Amino acid sequence: MIADKLKNHANKLKNYDIQINVLKSVFYIIGFKENKITSVFPKEKIDSYVKVYDKEGRLSVIKKDGVLSIDDLLKSEKMTKMGFKDEFYKCLPPRGRYEKIKGLFDKKMESIIINNNIEYMIGNAQNAINSSLEYDSKIKRVHGELEYKIRKKSIFNNSGVECNSKHTICSIQLENESLDGSENGYGLEEQQQRYISDLNIKGVSEKAASLARDLLGAKKPKEVELSNVPVILTPSSFNTMVVDSIKKMIDGEEIIMGNSYLTNKLDSKIAGENLTIIDNPHVYKGTNSISFDSEGVPTKNKAIIKKGVLKTYLLDWYTSQRMNMDVFGFKQGFRNIQVKQTSNLDDMLDLKEYVILDYFYDTANVSTAEINGMSTGMRHYKNGKYTPLKQINVASNVLNIISNIIDISEPEPLVDKGSKIPKAVLIKKGIIKFS
Amino acid sequence: MDYESTFLRLEKNLPADIKFMSIRFDKSESELLEIMNIGKDDKGEPRIKGENFLFHSKGAYISVVNNDGHRGETTINSESFEDLKEGVLKALKSSKYSNYKVPFDENISYGEGKHVIKPEINPYDIAPEDKKKEMLDFYNSIFPIDKRIISVRLFYIYNNRSIDVFNTQGAHTFQVKPNIACLVKATAKQENIDYTINMFGGCGGYELIRRTDKEKVRNEIGKEINWLMGAKPIKAGKYTAILDNSQSSILAHECFGHACEADGVQFNISPFTKELIGKKIGFELCTLIDNPTIKGSRGFSKYDHEGILSKKTVLIDKGVLVNFMNNAETSSLFDLKPNGHAFAQDRTYNPIVRMTNTYFSPGDATLEEMMEDIKYGVFLKGWKYGWVEEIQKIWKCQVLTGRLIENGELTTPIRETQYSGSVFGLIKNVDMVGKEIKFEIATCGKENQRKPESSGGPYLRIKNLDVGGI
Numbered sequence: 010m011i012a013d014k015l016k017n018h019a020n021k022l023k024n025y026d027i028q029i030n031v032l033k034s035v036f037y038i039i040g041f042k043e044n045k046i047t048s049v050f051p052k053e054k055i056d057s058y059v060k061v062y063d064k065e066g067r068l069s070v071i072k073k074d075g076v077l078s079i080d081d082l083l084k085s086e087k088m089t090k091m092g093f094k095d096e097f098y099k100c101l102p103p104r105g106r107y108e109k110i111k112g113l114f115d116k117k118m119e120s121i122i123i124n125n126n127i128e129y130m131i132g133n134a135q136n137a138i139n140s141s142l143e144y145d146s147k148i149k150r151v152h153g154e155l156e157y158k159i160r161k162k163s164i165f166n167n168s169g170v171e172c173n174s175k176h177t178i179c180s181i182q183l184e185n186e187s188l189d190g191s192e193n194g195y196g197l198e199e200q201q202q203r204y205i206s207d208l209n210i211k212g213v214s215e216k217a218a219s220l221a222r223d224l225l226g227a228k229k230p231k232e233v234e235l236s237n238v239p240v241i242l243t244p245s246s247f248n249t250m251v252v253d254s255i256k257k258m259i260d261g262e263e264i265i266m267g268n269s270y271l272t273n274k275l276d277s278k279i280a281g282e283n284l285t286i287i288d289n290p291h292v293y294k295g296t297n298s299i300s301f302d303s304e305g306v307p308t309k310n311k312a313i314i315k316k317g318v319l320k321t322y323l324l325d326w327y328t329s330q331r332m333n334m335d336v337f338g339f340k341q342g343f344r345n346i347q348v349k350q351t352s353n354l355d356d357m358l359d360l361k362e363y364v365i366l367d368y369f370y371d372t373a374n375v376s377t378a379e380i381n382g383m384s385t386g387m388r389h390y391k392n393g394k395y396t397p398l399k400q401i402n403v404a405s406n407v408l409n410i411i412s413n414i415i416d417i418s419e420p421e422p423l424v425d426k427g428s429k430i431p432k433a434v435l436i437k438k439g440i441i442k443f444s
Numbered sequence: 445m446d447y448e449s450t451f452l453r454l455e456k457n458l459p460a461d462i463k464f465m466s467i468r469f470d471k472s473e474s475e476l477l478e479i480m481n482i483g484k485d486d487k488g489e490p491r492i493k494g495e496n497f498l499f500h501s502k503g504a505y506i507s508v509v510n511n512d513g514h515r516g517e518t519t520i521n522s523e524s525f526e527d528l529k530e531g532v533l534k535a536l537k538s539s540k541y542s543n544y545k546v547p548f549d550e551n552i553s554y555g556e557g558k559h560v561i562k563p564e565i566n567p568y569d570i571a572p573e574d575k576k577k578e579m580l581d582f583y584n585s586i587f588p589i590d591k592r593i594i595s596v597r598l599f600y601i602y603n604n605r606s607i608d609v610f611n612t613q614g615a616h617t618f619q620v621k622p623n624i625a626c627l628v629k630a631t632a633k634q635e636n637i638d639y640t641i642n643m644f645g646g647c648g649g650y651e652l653i654r655r656t657d658k659e660k661v662r663n664e665i666g667k668e669i670n671w672l673m674g675a676k677p678i679k680a681g682k683y684t685a686i687l688d689n690s691q692s693s694i695l696a697h698e699c700f701g702h703a704c705e706a707d708g709v710q711f712n713i714s715p716f717t718k719e720l721i722g723k724k725i726g727f728e729l730c731t732l733i734d735n736p737t738i739k740g741s742r743g744f745s746k747y748d749h750e751g752i753l754s755k756k757t758v759l760i761d762k763g764v765l766v767n768f769m770n771n772a773e774t775s776s777l778f779d780l781k782p783n784g785h786a787f788a789q790d791r792t793y794n795p796i797v798r799m800t801n802t803y804f805s806p807g808d809a810t811l812e813e814m815m816e817d818i819k820y821g822v823f824l825k826g827w828k829y830g831w832v833e834e835i836q837k838i839w840k841c842q843v844l845t846g847r848l849i850e851n852g853e854l855t856t857p858i859r860e861t862q863y864s865g866s867v868f869g870l871i872k873n874v875d876m877v878g879k880e881i882k883f884e885i886a887t888c889g890k891e892n893q894r895k896p897e898s899s900g901g902p903y904l905r906i907k908n909l910d911v912g913g914i
Contacts, residue, residue, distance in 0.1 A: 042544075042711045049538035051518050052792055068494075074501035074791070075521045084498070091477065091572035093494035131541045150712065152835075186712075186835050195835045227836075229910075265482045266595035268631045268639065331482060370831065371842070374860055376637035379677070381912050383840045383864045385833045400838050400864055402680050402912030442914050444680030 015059075016165050018079050025086060026062040026101050028166040029077065030303060031055065035122050036158035039134045044142065044151050046134055049127060061085040066099045067092030097330045104169035107307040112294035113176040115204045119159055130157060133181075133210055140214035141185050145222045147194075150186040151214075155179075157205065170305035178296065179205050181213055185221035194397065195386060196221030197245075197368070201296045201425040212423055220367075224386050227397035235389060235401075235443040239363045242434040244421040246369040250380060251434075252286070252346055254373035254407040255313065259321070261328030261339075263375055270378040270408070271319065280317040280411035283351050287312050290344035295427025297344040308338035313346075317412075345427035352416035354432050362391045365433075366403065366441065373407040380405045387443075405441040413437040445469075445523050451610040454528055458612070462536055464509040464548070466611035468749055469523060470791035474499040474603040475567065477576065479583045481595055490587065490596075492580070496572075503791040506531045514542040519792045547777035554615030555753045555784075559746035563622045563649020567602045570650060582626075582658060589666040592632040592673055599627045600653070603896075607749060615751030623742060623896050624652050625885060628661070632669045638859070640668040640826065640844060643885055646898070647744040668826055671845045671857040678846075678858040678913035684821035685863065685909040686814050689882035691824045691843060692804060692901030695870075697888065698830035698839045700732050701802040701899065703867050704759040704767075705785075706774035708797075713834035715867045718778050720765045726871025729807045732760040734769050736784065736800035742885040743800030743897040747784060750795055754784035763871075771797050789893040796891055803900035807877025814876050814905045821849040822858065822911060827884060840864035863911045870906065878903030 019027040033055050040048035058072040059082055069088035071081050092098075121129055134155045141151045158178045165171040180201040187194035198217035202208050242250060255271075263269040271279065290299050290308035301307050304326045312320040321337065322328075329336035364387060371382025380403065387398040413436055420429040447469050458465060476497040481490035503521035506528070510516070516539025520531045567575065579600055586596045606620040625645030631637060642665055644656045687695060708714035716725075736745040736754035745754040750772050757767050768778070771786035774797065786795035815823075826844030833839070842862045847854040883900035 045544040046542050047515075047544040048794070049516060049541045050794065051534055051538060053520070054792060055521065068496070070495065070497040072497060072499045074499075074503065081500075088496060088498065088572065091496045091576045093479075093492055093576075095493060125537070127538070127541050150835075152711070152713075184835060193836070195833075262480065262482070266480065266597075266631070267633070268595050268637065270637065368833075371862075374638070376631060376639055377859070379860065381842075381861050383838075383862060383912060385836050385838050399836055400866075400910070402862070402864070402910065404677075404680065404912055404914045442680065444912060 015077055015082070018082055019167050022086070022167070024064060026099065026167060028060040028101055028164070028304065029057070031057040031163045033161045034158055036156060037122065037127070037130055039130055039155045041134055041138060042152050044138050046131065059085050061089055062098045063089040064099070066095035066097065068095070068098050097327055101166045101168045102170055102304050102306045102326045105301065105305065105307040107172065107300040108291055110291050110293070110298050110300050112203060113174065113298060115177040118157060118177045118179065118205055122157065122159060130155065137181060137183060137210050137214050140211045141183065141218045144215050144218035145187065147187040147189055147225060148185050148218045148221055149188040151183065153181065153183040155181050164301070164303065164305045166305060172301045172305050174300065177203055179203070179208050181208055181210060183213055183217040185217040187221040187225045189225055192226040194221045194223070194225030194227060196224065198423065200423055203294050203296060203426060207294070207426060209423060216423060223388060223395065224397045224399070227386060227399040229400040230398065233401060233443050235364050237438050239360060239415065239438045240436040240441050241357070241363055241365045242436065243365060243367040244424050244430040244432065246366050247434050248430060249369055249372060251407060251411060252343070254380070256323060256343055257372060257375050258378065259319070259323045261322055261324040261332070264322050265328060265331060269375050274319050275322060277319055278317050279319045279408055280314055281414050282317045283417065284314055284317055284411050284414055285312065285349035286314045287347040288343045288345065289347055290338065292345045292427035295345045296425040298427055299341065299344060302338040302340035304340045306336055306338040306340065308344065311337045347429040348417060348431050350417055350419050350431065352418055354418040357416050357418055357433055357435050364389050364443070369403060378406050378408050380407055402444040403441060409440055410436055413440045447608045447610065448616065450525055450528065453525060454532060455612055457529065459533070459536060461511050462508045463511050464612055465532060466507045466609065466615070466750065467528065468505045468788070468791070469608040470503060470505060472501040472603060472605040472790060474601060477579055477600045478598070479579060480597040501790050504528060504531065505788065505791050505794065506535045507794065508532060508535045508539055509546055509548060510536060510539040513545040513548060514539045515546045516540070516542065517794055521791070547773050549772070549776035550613070552613060552772055552776065552782060554611060554613055554751045555617045555747045556614065558618040560620040561622060561647065563651065565650040565654070567624070567650045585658070585662065586628060586630055586665065589662050590632060590669050592634050592669065593630050594633045595631045597629040601625050609747065609749065609751035611751060617747035617751040619747050621647060621744065622649055623647055624649060625742070626653055628665065630665050630669065632673055634673040638672040640665055640672065641828070645885055646740050646742045648740055652740070668845055671847065672859070675845055675857040675859040678822065678861050678911065680913040681911065682908045683911050684818050685906050685911065686811070686821070686823045686849065687904045687906065688823070688825040689901055689903065690827045690884045691841065692904045693884040693899040694827045694830045694841045695904070696732060696802050696804050696901050697799060697899040698832050698841055699867055699870055700760065701734065701799045702832045702834070704732070704769055705797040706768035706770040706778060708834060709768055710774050710777060715837040716765060721767070723765060724763050725760070725765050725868065726763045727874045728763040729877045730760055730763050730871060730874055731758070731805035732802070733758050733805065734785070734799055734802045738801050741801045741883070741898050745784065745787070745800055748786045748795065749788045750786045752782045752784035752786070754800065757783045769797055769799065771795065787895055789895060793893050796893065798890065798895050799888065799897050799899070801883065801898045801900070803881060803883065804877070804902060804904070806879055806881045806902040809876040809878055811878065811903055814878065814903060815849055816852045818849045819851055823847045823849055823854055824863070828860065837866055838864060861911060861913050863909050865910055873907045873909070874904055875907055876905035
C-alpha cells in the first residue's frame with residue numbers, strides 16, 4: 010500500500026532517477042542477565058529511504074523512521090543541489106531477473122508474533138538459561154539475548170526494478186560465566202537461523218557453558234612462548250581475522266580510492282592454493298540468503314578467493330560502473346560464506362602441541378593488512394592437557410595467515426544456517442605472534 | 445502535539461496493575477554529508493564523490509513497572525493517544541513475563557523543567573550550496589598538507605534531538621540538543637599505506653565547525669602522516685609508556701569509565717563492587733570525573749532520558765573510588781543519589797547507564813619530566829578505537845602511531861599497535877600525570893546502542909604497560 014503510493018509518485022518524476030526502499034520489521038527481544046529474564050521488548054519499525062539523482066548525477070538521500078511521504082520526495086529533489094555532479098550516478102540498476110529462494114519465511118513465527126505468543130519465546134529463553142546452568146555446576150551466571158524478527162522488504166526504482174521479499178531471522182546469543190573461588194571463565198556462543206525450530210538452543214547453551222568451563226582460571230602468563238606452535242583458528246576468530254578483514258580490504262570504495270593493500274590485486278595470488286571462499290546468497294533456508302541486494306541488483310553465487318587467487322572485489326552498482334566491472338549484488342556485503350574443506354578436525358588435532366585462538370575481535374588494517382589485536386580467550390594444548398590463557402597480544406598479517414594455512418576442517422554446525430565456516434583452520438607455526 | 449495532556453490522559457486511564465509508567469517522546473532529525481575522492485580525473489586531480497543524507501525519527505518509548513515489580517517496555521513510531529494506550533497495554537503484558545524484580549524507589553527525585561539549546565548558526569539556515577562549498581573547500585585543503593596523501597574521506601553530521609520525558613512519579617523534562625561533528629580520514633602512501641583519523645565538533649550548531657582551528661587540524665594530520673610513513677612495527681613487550689591526550693582519553697573511557705557504570709556493577713560485570721566505594725584503589729593522582737554539564741561538549745546533558753537531572757559525578761577521587769554513574773534503578777539498588785546517566789540511542793531503545801564527558805583530572809608533570817628518566821619506552825599517540833570485555837574485565841586500546849623513547853628522547857616512529865590490561869593492574873602503574881587536559885569526541889557502543897560522548901585526559905606515564913606487536 011505504502012510502496013504503491015510512493016511508486017506512483019516516483020514514476021511521475023521524469024527528470025530524476027529514484028530508488029525507494031521500505032523495510033518493515035516486527036520483532037521481540039528477550040534479554041536475560043544473571044539468570045533472570047530482565048527484559049521483554051516487542052518492537053515494530055518501518056525504515057524507509059529514498060535516493061534521488063538529478064540529470065547531472067547529483068544524489069540526495071532521505072531516510073526515515075516511518076513511512077515516507079510525498080513531501081519527503083519533494084524535499085529530496087531539492088536537496089540534490091547539495092550533491093556533486095557525477096556521471097556514474099546518472100542511472101540505476103536495470104530491471105533484473107532474480108532467483109526466488111525458498112525457505113526464507115517461517116509461517117509459524119509470523120503466527121507467534123501476530124498472536125503475541127510470548128510464552129513460547131520465554132520458554133526458549135528459560136531453556137537457554139537452564140541448559141547452561143545444568144551443564145556444569147561451575148556455571149553461575151548466564152547473560153544473553155533471544156531475538157525473533159520478521160522483515161518485509163520492498164525496493165523499486167524508476168528504471169523498472171521492483172523487488173519484494175519477506176523473511177524471518179531468529180538469533181540467540183549467550184554469555185556464560187563460570188566461577189570457582191576468585192577465578193572465573195567466560196564462554197560466548199551465538200547462532201542465527203531462519204526458523205525457530207532450527208535454533209539449537211541446547212547446543213548453543215552447552216557450547217557457551219563448555220567454553221566458560223574450559224577457560225576457568227585463564228591467565229596471562231609472565232612469559233608467552235607460543236610463537237613456534239601451530240595455531241587453530243576457531244569459527245569466530247577465522248570470521249574476524251580472515252573473512253571480515255578480507256571483506257574490508259576488497260570493498261569497492263577502498264579499492265577505487267587506493268586505500269586498500271589489495272588494490273590492483275584482482276586475479277592475483279593472495280593466499281595458499283588450499284583456500285577457496287565462495288559467497289552463496291541462494292542457500293536454502295540460509296540465514297542471510299537474498300535474491301537481490303538493497304539496490305535491487307540480483308545476487309549471484311560468486312567465488313571470493315579461488316585456490317588462493319582473489320576473484321572479485323565487493324562492488325555495489327556505483328563502484329561497478331566506475332570500475333567498468335560486472336556487478337554481483339554485493340551492496341549488503343557477503344551473505345553465506347562457504348569455505349572449502351581440506352581435512353577434518355580429528356586429523357588436525359592429532360598434534361602434540363597447538364594453540365586454539367578464540368575470542369579475537371580485531372580486523373586487519375585495510376591499508377597495511379597487518380593485524381595487531383588481543384585475544385581474551387585462548388587454549389594451549391601440550392603434553393595431553395589444555396592451559397587456558399587470556400589477554401594475549403596477537404600480531405600478524407592477514408595475507409601471511411591465508412598463505413600459510415595447513416588444513417581446513419569440516420563446517421561448524423552451530424554457525425548460521427547457510428554459511429559453511431570451518432570448525433578449525435590450522436595455521437603454520439611462526440605466522441601469528443603471541444605476547 | 446501536546447505531549448503533556450496526552451500523558452495526563454494516559455495516566456488517568458492507567459490500568460490498576462501498573463504502579464509506574466514512563467513515556468519518552470523522542471524526535472530526531474539529522475543531516476549528513478560525505479565527501480570522498482574516487483580515483484582521479486584526466487588532469488590527475490581527485491575525482492570527488494559526495495552523498496548527502498537527511499534522517500528523521502519520531503515516536504515514543506514506553507516503560508511500565510507492574511504491581512509485582514516487574515518491568516515491561518515497548519516502542520511505537522506514533523504519537524497518537526490510541527497507539528500510546530495500546531503501547532502501554534503491550535508493555536504491561538510484557539512485564540508479566542519478566543522474572544526480574546526491578547529495584548524501585550518511590551521517592552526518587554525526578555526533574556521538572558525545559559532546556560532548549562539553540563544553535564548560534566542553525567545548519568538548516570545555511571543554503572545547501574554554501575554548506576557544500578565550505579565543506580568541499582576544507583576537504584580540498586587536506587591534500588596539499590602532504591603530497592603522499594592519496595585519499596581523503598570527510599563526514600559532516602548534524603543532529604537535532606528533542607526529548608520529552610513524563611512519568612507517574614512527577615517527571616516532566618523537555619530537552620532539545622543539537623550535536624555536530626566532522627570527521628576526516630586521510631590515507632597516505634609511500635613504502636607503505638596507512639591512514640589517520642581526526643574528529644571535531646560538539647553540542648551546538650554550525651558555529652562549532654566554523655570556529656574550529658582548521659589549520660591546527662591540518663597540522664595534526666600532517667604530523668601523524670609524517671610519523672606513519674616512516675613508521676616501523678613495534679616489538680611486543682612491557683614498556684614504560686607515555687600516553688598522549690587522545691590515548692589517555694580513550695583509557696579514561698574504556699578502562700575506568702565503563703567500570704564505573706552502575707549497571708555493570710549491578711550484574712557483576714564491572715571489576716568494581718559497591719563495597720569498594722570509599723576504598724583506595726590506586727595512584728593518588730588519579731581522579732576520574734564524568735561531567736554532563738560542560739557546555740558545548742558532545743556529551744552535554746541537562747536531563748537524562750529517564751527525566752533525572754544530569755550531574756557532574758566524581759567517580760575516583762585521588763585514587764579512592766567514590767561513586768558510580770547511575771540510572772533510577774541502580775541508584776535505588778545501591779542507595780546512591782541519582783546522577784542522571786541513563787540514555788537511549790533513539791526512540792526504539794531503552795535507556796541504559798552511559799558516560800557523557802569522562803576525563804582524568806590534570807596533574808603537574810611536563811612531557812619533558814615524564815620522558816627524562818626513560819631509557820627505553822614508548823610514546824603512544826592518536827586513537828583508533830578501544831573496547832572492554834566486561835565479564836573477563838579486560839580492556840584494550842588501539843593506537844594510531846607513536847615513537848620509541850630512547851634515553852629521554854623521542855626516536856623511531858612506530859606503526860599501529862595496541863595495549864591492554866585490567867583496571868587494577870593499570871591504576872597502580874600510573875606514576876606521572878601531565879599538566880594539560882584535552883578532550884576527544886567519539887561515539888561509544890554499548891548493548892547495541894550508540895551514543896555521542898567525549899572523553900579527556902592529560903598525558904599519563906604508565907610503567908609495565910602491556911604493548912602488543914611483532
